[in-house]
Amino acid sequence: MSDAEVNIHGTAIVAGRRxxxxxxxxxxxxxxxxxACLAQARRSGAFAxxxxDDRVLISRREDKLVxxxxxxxxxxxxLRGSGIVRVxxxxxxxxxxxxxxxxxxEEDRLPPENESYAIGRLGSLPLVRLWNGVRDPLAYLGALYPLLQQERPFSMLDPQILT
Structure with missing residues (x-):
């Protein structure tokens, strides 16, 4: 890990182009x-x-967090309680x-709008909250974060439902 990296306790994936x-x-x-997002994206035919997992090293490259x-x-x-798998x-x-x-x-049923997640001194990312019991996480993310609504695999809902 370099001085310009931040070690985050989390999980990072690519779904579609995001x-x-x-x-x-x-x-x-x-x-x-x-x-679940990886599996759902794959079933939709999108890249995932x-x-x-567990430790994510994040750095800044130009204006992007990588x-x-x-x-x-x-x-x-x-996969908690089941084991560690290779994907x-x-x-x-x-x-x-x-x-x-x-x-x-029920935690903050209506969280603040335009939340962000700070990555040390590197910058921040837009933040949405997602219940760990949700059945269709990519559709929820598409509904919660408007920039994803028209992208596969997040566009699982008819956009007119959201208006």
């Missing part, structure tokens, strides 16, 4: 939601790959959105 960073306390369901995985855990994701992974990817995984949907 890098997603899942954050939250240990045991909150970050890996499970990320794995793990960047890193994630990579520590070498020792490349391609591995923990398709990419060595690095630009991050576009942070997802705060929450355990109860």
């Amino acid at each position: 890098g997603l960073l899942f954050v939250g306390p240990s045991g909150s369901g970050k890996s499970a939601i990320a794995f 790959a793990l960047i890193a 994630a990579r995985c520590p070498e020792a855990i490349t391609g591995l994701i923990e 398709e992974s990419v060595p690095t990817a630009t991050l576009h959105l942070a997802i705060q995984v929450i355990s109860l949907p």
